[in-house]
Amino acid sequence: MAQPGRRTAPPGVQVKPGERRRAFLSKEKLFKAEGLVLRTRVLGEADRLITLLTREEGKFEAVARGARRVKSKLAAGVDLFTHGCYTFHRGKTWPIITGQDAIERFNWFRENPALYAVGLYFSELTDRLISGEEPCPEIFGLLLEAWSLLGEEPDHFLLCRAFELKLARAAGYSPHLDSCINCGQFRINTFSPRQGGMLCRRCRTADAITIDPGTLALLRRLVEAPISQAGRLRPLANQKKELAAVASSFLTYHLDLGEIKSRFFLKE
Template sequence: MLYRDEAVVLRTHKLGEADRIITLLTRQHGRVRAVAKGVRKTSSRWGSRLEPFTHVDLQLAEGRSLDVVTQAETVTPFASGLGHDYERYTAGSVMLETADRLVTEERQPSVQQFLLLVGGLRAMTGGEHGPGQVLDSYLLRSLAVSGYAPSFDHCARCGDEGPHRWFNPAAGGALCADCRLPGSASPAAETLRLLGALLSGEWPVVHATDPRHRREASGLVAAYVAWHLERGLRSLEYLERS
């Protein structure tokens, strides 16, 4: 059975002499793994369309364990806008890995995650916002869509309205003094406001923040992601070294 869908290529690996297995985040079918036959041959007409970061329109044939790509047309070549900027490229790589980790069920609709990833890659290549802020916003939103929405202006445990001075990833975000857990961080009030703006997409607020609060916010986002994904993102390590 044939079907069509939009997708973003998340990762690839070699199969045999000339094929590749492509991991895709599709709009209507969620996470899909498919074989792209012959794409490693120099004569392949559409091998370059199935590289990570590429937004494609696909036709696939259903298979027992792996589907088969039968047609591929490029919608947006995001890789071309990231390849010459190391910081944006590594931040984009974190986004792809996050999508791959969050959407775990095969062939289940995940429209919101797909739209978030396409929008995040578009913002990453657009250059209007800093790559670190685009990434942090994407991470917070993708976790929220997956059911791990953090709280920044109310206590995550009792619901009391803030602002509050404590933050704990295991508890779900900001904590009041009564609900504070051992080991909770105590970020600046400006950092918590920045985190709320990143989650809601209030870019004027984000742009007006001080770099030290952006760095602190990025550290809290990384800790929040690591907790809820149960282990850190490998690609995030490269971003932190850049």
């Protein structure tokens, strides 16, 4: 289990002590990658600058030339929430997208606009967490599955909490939920965001959040069970508040993500 509050390695990468991090983005002039569109921005008069999380090359930015033109062949494959296969040519500043084959364009927000904020939150959280070109297949798979589940789950609250906790674990962090993180006592009822785990009454600190046994059981399920099972859980109103408090405080303290703007538009 990853130590709470400490990053064990860059996402998806095993780094040996003293080993210099290599550049992961392909050095070939032409290369291909399967990717998820995390972000898209206007660039110049007709281009777009796309932030992609790819299975093979990690996260990087690429230019989609002419993508803002009506008849562009690239336009449909570089929209936000798109899963596709892309061909790139290495440019001087950014790779240039020369071809795309969209596997799936997630359009759940067209029927339910509230889901746009949730999908954007997943994308923004992932974008802020991953700093560079590091292969991170676990995070790639997690985001892809979360996007897929958004159109199936009527209640996104638990899906959000599961995504937050699993993303933190994939990044090398994991909350300690089995015993008191200080003394090992099994009678635990508070969670310390600063220490990254549960505490007993004797070790309780000022920042600790009191949670009931049912909330603790839910936290364990959300961390360990497949994300597809999150929607099967049925938390009580007070447990939902405690789950939100634990996940939010844990991420804010340990991942230093700052204010994720899309979070303020979520309806819990």
